[in-house]
Amino acid sequence: MKSPCQWNETVTLPSKNDAVFRNGDYNFAYLDEQTKRMIRRALLKAVAIPGYQVPFAAREMPLPYGWGTGGIQLTAALIGPRDVLKVIDQGADDTTNAVNIRSFFERMTDVATTTLVQEATLIQTRHRIPETPLRADQILIYQVPLPDPVSRLEPRGTERANMHAFGDYGLINVKLYEDIAQHGSVAMAFDYPVIVNGRYLASPSPIPKFDNPKLHMNPALQLFGAGRERRIYAIPPFTSVRSLDFDDHPFTIQPWDESCALCGAPDSFLEEMTVDDRGNRQHICSDSDYCAQRRATQPAHVRHQEAMP
Amino acid sequence: MTALLSGRGLTRMFDGKNGCAQIDIDLHPGEVTCIVGESGSGKTTLLNLLSLQLRPDAGSLYYRTDDGARIDLGLASEIDRRRLMRTEWGFVRQNPRDGLLRDVSAGANISERLMANGARHYGALRDTAIDWMRKVELDHGRVDDLPRDFSGGMQQRLQIARNLVTGPRLLFMDEPTAGLDVSVQARLLDLLRTLTSQLGIAILIVTHDIGVARLLAHRLLVMRRGRIIETGLTDQVLDDPQQPYTQMLVSSVLPV
Ligand SMILES: [Zn+2]
Numbered sequence: 001m002k003s004p005c006q007w008n009e010t011v012t013l014p015s016k017n018d019a020v021f022r023n024g025d026y027n028f029a030y031l032d033e034q035t036k037r038m039i040r041r042a043l044l045k046a047v048a049i050p051g052y053q054v055p056f057a058a059r060e061m062p063l064p065y066g067w068g069t070g071g072i073q074l075t076a077a078l079i080g081p082r083d084v085l086k087v088i089d090q091g092a093d094d095t096t097n098a099v100n101i102r103s104f105f106e107r108m109t110d111v112a113t114t115t116l117v118q119e120a121t122l123i124q125t126r127h128r129i130p131e132t133p134l135r136a137d138q139i140l141i142y143q144v145p146l147p148d149p150v151s152r153l154e155p156r157g158t159e160r161a162n163m164h165a166f167g168d169y170g171l172i173n174v175k176l177y178e179d180i181a182q183h184g185s186v187a188m189a190f191d192y193p194v195i196v197n198g199r200y201l202a203s204p205s206p207i208p209k210f211d212n213p214k215l216h217m218n219p220a221l222q223l224f225g226a227g228r229e230r231r232i233y234a235i236p237p238f239t240s241v242r243s244l245d246f247d248d249h250p251f252t253i254q255p256w257d258e259s260c261a262l263c264g265a266p267d268s269f270l271e272e273m274t275v276d277d278r279g280n281r282q283h284i285c286s287d288s289d290y291c292a293q294r295r296a297t298q299p300a301h302v303r304h305q306e307a308m309p
Numbered sequence: 310m311t312a313l314l315s316g317r318g319l320t321r322m323f324d325g326k327n328g329c330a331q332i333d334i335d336l337h338p339g340e341v342t343c344i345v346g347e348s349g350s351g352k353t354t355l356l357n358l359l360s361l362q363l364r365p366d367a368g369s370l371y372y373r374t375d376d377g378a379r380i381d382l383g384l385a386s387e388i389d390r391r392r393l394m395r396t397e398w399g400f401v402r403q404n405p406r407d408g409l410l411r412d413v414s415a416g417a418n419i420s421e422r423l424m425a426n427g428a429r430h431y432g433a434l435r436d437t438a439i440d441w442m443r444k445v446e447l448d449h450g451r452v453d454d455l456p457r458d459f460s461g462g463m464q465q466r467l468q469i470a471r472n473l474v475t476g477p478r479l480l481f482m483d484e485p486t487a488g489l490d491v492s493v494q495a496r497l498l499d500l501l502r503t504l505t506s507q508l509g510i511a512i513l514i515v516t517h518d519i520g521v522a523r524l525l526a527h528r529l530l531v532m533r534r535g536r537i538i539e540t541g542l543t544d545q546v547l548d549d550p551q552q553p554y555t556q557m558l559v560s561s562v563l564p565v
Contacts, residue, residue, distance in 0.1 A: 166388055169425065170424045177413075178413040181417065182453065245429075246434075247431075
């Protein structure tokens, strides 16, 4: 098992002697060095101003927008030959999207990949934060479709820029008020907006609000890339992240009545899945690595029934 | 009396002719000031200059803060200007469509400014919204209804409530009764008169309708071709207009 290297080593540029240059058609990690430098500059700015959306000149990537081009560009700008990469999509390592992105980086960098959270130095994700707590030597890269939580409420970009510049966030709170007035509670179950470092309003990307507490004071560096919208933002390690709420309607995450049918986890984000061709459904961890590791470490006698009828 | 907002030499021209020039104006606490004039007289430009929605080509604007300090708004930071606009000032648009959030309830509309200023208690916000609906004589049972479910006159009341909720010291109104039926207009003017005497805030109303000025204004400014041509206490100006243009304006309306 490879031990993860320090995160500050992961941005080391590959040298000409590195084996990674043997792919003659493309530069290491696909992007040219100038583009990577441009993205890294935007990343540094993003880390310096937590939650602030930094514009960047997004490049065309060999896959369409909506397939994680923002996240891929960040990963490409950060990945070094000694990194270990994990790619997850909706919590799973084996979906088409995750497999494609992982094999793209395998071909373009020759870096090691893993499904185990604790082995990874870079984790690119769509729609989930791993259940396994992250460490300070890890970077979590989110794919983001809509970086601005107020874009649905205020179509004018200049006015949105003003809102962020002056911390004028009445409008997003209006949305919360209205949800409670009309539905009795805030209706957003995914992409639940947050205030980063007590200052900037940000989208956590379409993760379930169940994951929002993991954003807060996380030891890992969290980076967000929106390809189509050409924005990068960051939550530096150990930064306060507050989910919007009211004093008398505090932010809460949904409790589960069920435990995972495979590993018995009572506290992980569950998905209802059809488990056989007779339409039987069970609740199973959405984080497939977490579930597999729990099952692997359980003694046989407490191991839960495999998903069989 | 010390002015709340003072403009000196305010000038803003468009294409070298339309706009307003060399305007001196003082708005006093507790006083209703009306600017009357025809369209093209420069009254809307002046309103936009005074309410910080336009920058002047020349001239200065001074505001007296709560603690008596006099600040030059031309030099104030954008943060200070915006804070003023969303706490100490209000702006009621001619068309409620431009001054209301269309897709959220009356209660959310009234609560927005409070939330922008940091209010974080839903129950308290809702109580305040209901209270303000009562004050502007709207059925508070409709606090969850959308603006489009209200009539034009009621939408204008809602817009007024939404602006007054932060307890502003100064309220700008752009033709607030235009487009309303005469009877609805009269009721709205009555409400405005009650509110202004109760709240003691400074109000600047821009109107082409001298009847509105007669009913509400303590002080009257008549504008023509970008200049203030006559100014004084409303009764003075209306009873004894000095300028031929003002005489014409006054005689063209029926006595109230
Ligand atoms: Zn499980």
